[in-house]
Amino acid sequence: MRIIAGEWRGRKLSSPKGDATRPTADRARETLFSMLASRLGNFEELRVADLFAGSGALGLEALSRGAAHCLFVEQDRAAIDTIRANIAAFDARSRSTVEAVSVMHLRAAREPYDLLLLDPPYQTGAGSVALDRLKRLGWIGPATWMATETARDETIDVDGLSIDAERRVGKGKLTLLRLTDPDATAG
Structure with a gap:
């Protein structure tokens, strides 16, 4: 795994040992960040959260492209290390x-964060559950973009969020979401 673009382009990333995490492949990361760049323009000064972070590849890619700060959230000890x-x-x-x-x-x-990157375990529904919770807890505002990677046949369905775009890449699916109603923040 390598950083795709920006300040650290081409630099190698370490991955956690074992099968507790499933790092986002370079091709999927490249597709995701292309989708985001076409909507955001650039990542300069964004506040980003990399949730279910695994190796931290998504958050580090955002930092490499100019994000101001990234919060990495992970519970697996090997992945945290x-x-x-x-x-x-x-x-x-x-x-x-x-x-x-x-x-x-x-x-x-x-x-609210500017960008939430979620790569939950496939086929668990954790992405939808997490987004619903984060919406209620004020993590998602009118300008927030959310990006998830799920299994190809998995659906993200959260009241108050709408799908802006979906792309299938390998065994996964990338989904970009926004608030359906910008006034429907924390509730």
Whole structure:
């Protein structure tokens, strides 16, 4: 796995050992960030959260492209160690925070994030459950983009969120979402 573009383009990423995580393949990451770039223009100064972070590849890709800060959320110990090692290798400590907790146990956000990147375990429905919870806890605002990677046949369905785009890549599906009604934030 390598960073696709930006400041750290071509630099290698470490992956957690074992099969507890499923890192997003370079091709899927390239497709996802192309989809996001066509909507966002650039990633400069964005506040990003990489949820179900695994190796941290999605968040580090956003930082490489200019994001101001990334919160990495992961509960698997080996994955947390890998995320921290990748952050250190890229000298990104000042722009990164790692939370060793389940996404389902996150607290209310102080303010909405600009971009939420979710790569939950396939076929669990965890992406929909997490997005519903994060919407209620103020993580999602009128300007927030959400991106998920799920199994090809898995559906993201959350009241108040609408699908902007979907792409099938390999065994997965990338979905971009927005608030259906910008006034339907935390409730």
